[in-house]
Amino acid sequence: MTKILVSIPDHLAYRMKSAIPARQRSRLIARLLEKIIQRREKRLYEAALAVEKDVGLRHEMSEWDATTEDGLKNDESW
Incomplete structure (x- = not known):
């Protein structure tokens, strides 16, 4: 278990302390x-799926694939 320090507004901290027992706060958070x-x-994930289904974008990206090695020698990689 890792402990972290976070800052929250005073009014929210007060409400949390009033509404949630001390031994339940970490679990609730x-x-x-x-x-x-x-x-x-x-x-x-849904956005990535939408991108994969976008035929126009796939076509445009494949056009950019031709430029990925521009300026590199045949035996050079990046």
């Missing part, structure tokens, strides 16, 4: 973070 991160990861 971890669950909330997990939900938020999962939502963001899902949106990123």
